[in-house]
Amino acid sequence: xxxxPVGPWISLAVLGLALLLGAWxxxxxxxxxxxxxxxxxxxRWLVGPVREAAxxxxxxxxxxxxxxxxxxxxxxxxYLGLAAVGLAAVPWSARxxxxxxxxxIVLWGSVEALAVVAIxxxxxxxNAHLALIGxxxxxxxxxxxxxxxxxxxxxxxxxxxxxxxxxxVYSQGELWxxxxxxxxxxxxxxxxxxxTFWGPFDFADSADLAGGTSSEVSGPSRLVWELARRxxxxxxxxxxxxxxxxxxLGPGLPxxxxxxxxxxxxxxxxxxxxxxxxxxxxSRTLTLIWVILLPLSFLSLLWAGLEALP
Amino acid sequence: MEISxxxxxxxxxxxxxxxxxxxxxxxxxxxxxxxPPHPWKGRGDHGQGGEGMMGGTPYGRPMAMTDEDxxxxxxxxxxxxxxxxxxxxxxxxxxxxxxxxxxxxxEARVQSTPYPQPKPSRLRRLHRILAAAGAHALAExxxxxxxxxxxxxxxxDRFQRRLRWTGFGTRLCPVPDVSTDAPxxxxxxHDLEDRLPGMEWGRAVLTIAGGxx
Numbered sequence: 296x297x298x299x300p301v302g303p304w305i306s307l308a309v310l311g312l313a314l315l316l317g318a319w320x321x322x323x324x325x326x327x328x329x330x331x332x333x334x335x336x337x338x339r340w341l342v343g344p345v346r347e348a349a350x351x352x353x354x355x356x357x358x359x360x361x362x363x364x365x366x367x368x369x370x371x372x373x374y375l376g377l378a379a380v381g382l383a384a385v386p387w388s389a390r391x392x393x394x395x396x397x398x399x400i401v402l403w404g405s406v407e408a409l410a411v412v413a414i415x416x417x418x419x420x421x422n423a424h425l426a427l428i429g430x431x432x433x434x435x436x437x438x439x440x441x442x443x444x445x446x447x448x449x450x451x452x453x454x455x456x457x458x459x460x461x462x463x464v465y466s467q468g469e470l471w472x473x474x475x476x477x478x479x480x481x482x483x484x485x486x487x488x489x490x491t492f493w494g495p496f497d498f499a500d501s502a503d504l505a506g507g508t509s510s511e512v513s514g515p516s517r518l519v520w521e522l523a524r525r526x527x528x529x530x531x532x533x534x535x536x537x538x539x540x541x542x543x544l545g546p547g548l549p550x551x552x553x554x555x556x557x558x559x560x561x562x563x564x565x566x567x568x569x570x571x572x573x574x575x576x577x578s579r580t581l582t583l584i585w586v587i588l589l590p591l592s593f594l595s596l597l598w599a600g601l602e603a604l605p
Numbered sequence: 606m607e608i609s610x611x612x613x614x615x616x617x618x619x620x621x622x623x624x625x626x627x628x629x630x631x632x633x634x635x636x637x638x639x640x641p642p643h644p645w646k647g648r649g650d651h652g653q654g655g656e657g658m659m660g661g662t663p664y665g666r667p668m669a670m671t672d673e674d675x676x677x678x679x680x681x682x683x684x685x686x687x688x689x690x691x692x693x694x695x696x697x698x699x700x701x702x703x704x705x706x707x708x709x710x711x712e713a714r715v716q717s718t719p720y721p722q723p724k725p726s727r728l729r730r731l732h733r734i735l736a737a738a739g740a741h742a743l744a745e746x747x748x749x750x751x752x753x754x755x756x757x758x759x760x761x762d763r764f765q766r767r768l769r770w771t772g773f774g775t776r777l778c779p780v781p782d783v784s785t786d787a788p789x790x791x792x793x794x795h796d797l798e799d800r801l802p803g804m805e806w807g808r809a810v811l812t813i814a815g816g817x818x
Contacts, residue, residue, distance in 0.1 A: 328742075329741070329742040330742075332742035332743060332746060333741075333742040333743075333745035333746050333749065334745075334746045334749050334750070335745070335749065354626070355625065355626075355628065355632065424684065424686045424705075428705070428707075428708050428806060431707060431708065432708055494739075495772060495777075497739050501739055501807070502693070502694065502736060502737055502738070502739040502741075503694060503737050503738075503739075503806065503807045503810035503811070504806070505692065505693050570740075570742045570743075571743070571770075571771055572740065572771050572772050573735065573738035573739060573740045573743070573771050573772045573773045573778045574738050574739040574740075574778065574807070575772060575777040575778055576777060576778055576779060576805070576807060576808060577708065577805055577807055578805060579776060579777055580777065583777065
């Protein structure tokens with residue numbers, strides 16, 4: 296069975312709203328988590344992100360010497376667009392999905408791959424040292440976590456015998472993938488931290504590079520970039536909830552409500568991990584990914600394969 | 606904008622910031638002309654061939670050229686540039702000339718040492734390293750906790766042990782030893798020139814942020 300497509304205008308409206316609202320909720324929750332970790336009362340955690348957005352919107356745009364203008368302006372928009380594409384593949388309920396494409400998992404994989412390109416372009420096009428280092432570093436990380444993501448997601452597709460996200464949700468009717476493949480979700484969460492360069496994997500926009508790829512960016516471009524980063528967190532959380540936590544499945548409440556609740560849970564975990572960790576050393580992180588995490592993800596795939604045998 | 610000796614620099618800077626923000630004042634014009642230093646001079650009929658785009662030091666900045674690599678033998682562009690004197694995680698006044706290959710420091714030279722300032726306590730060093738490692742909330746917590754009793758060794762050790770759960774000081778995020786206050790001698794930073802080459806940028810910033818041990 297496959298959910299019916301939702302009309303294009305309703306899809307666009309809901310997705311746009313979900314990304315904007317989601318980015319705001321993400322920024323607000325992040326302020327709350329930051330205050331808790333710092334050990335103080337939160338300050339304006341609901342209004343703060345909106346004020347920050349307004350401030351960025353009205354701020355002067357910084358221009359470096361001979362930047363790659365088109366790429367510099369497009370990169371944040373592309374990253375935001377990719378977040379939207381990823382979220383579009385997520386089914387809302389058993390009956391409705393905006394874009395339940397036959398190869399939804401592959402679509403998400405391409406979102407991750409193109410995100411690496413967008414983030415690299417953002418750092419490259421500023422024509423500045425620190426931004427460029429951030430961009431190079433991110434490519435090293437991005438390529439490594441793409442492999443991780445691929446193994447983990449194929450594992451999730453095996454029991455469903457389909458690459459379609461709605462089929463993967465349907466296959467979790469008896470047992471969620473988070474329990475069926477215990478290594479899957481933890482590894483996929485690391486992928487999430489990677490594609491949003493969040494917390495321990497913040498190699499692109501890190502403090503030691505004074506902001507990295509966004510160190511030279513101010514004004515509206517910066518606003519779109521920061522918005523896109525949070526939107527990508529939202530999008531990733533929804534995909535993770537769909538692939539590993541049964542998506543819209545759940546008793547009593549309507550499907551979309553379950554989807555939102557589960558996505559929020561994933562989001563909060565990412566935000567807490569992000570604030571409770573330091574940025575890892577770049578070369579040691581790559582060693583960790585290739586020597587430990589990749590074999591683990593392969594093991595997870597093997598596990599999923601054996602489990603899916605009739 | 607000029608600041609004379611008897612002006613309050615902080616107020617002047619605040620006024621300047623407000624003026625820039627409210628757009629009552631424009632940013633300064635570019636210091637250097639935005640023109641290619643070596644325009645392409647083709648020799649053939651269709652502009653093909655020719656020379657003049659590579660090398661040299663246009664606008665005082667050397668062009669990136671490949672050089673021997675200190676890490677794995679992969680020859681990358683050597684990218685020389687100057688950081689400081691107000692790089693966020695360096696002590697104010699420290700100006701470093703570095704040559705990077707990828708994110709590995711190939712060569713470093715201290716152009717000027719930090720301005721005189723009180724030596725940082727071990728807690729302030731901890732705060733700075735945490736901030737440089739991107740853990741701003743934890744850095745704030747370190748400062749907040751510093752108010753309690755900064756000299757209590759057992760408390761400090763416990764805080765540091767708990768920080769290991771965040772990756773701080775583990776193999777995934779090696780940091781300089783912060784169990785003592787920073788040494789007073791600012792000239793100590795000169796041995797950075799020997800210690801930085803071969804280090805990745807991220808680790809170098811953590812080393813400098815904590816003051817050299």
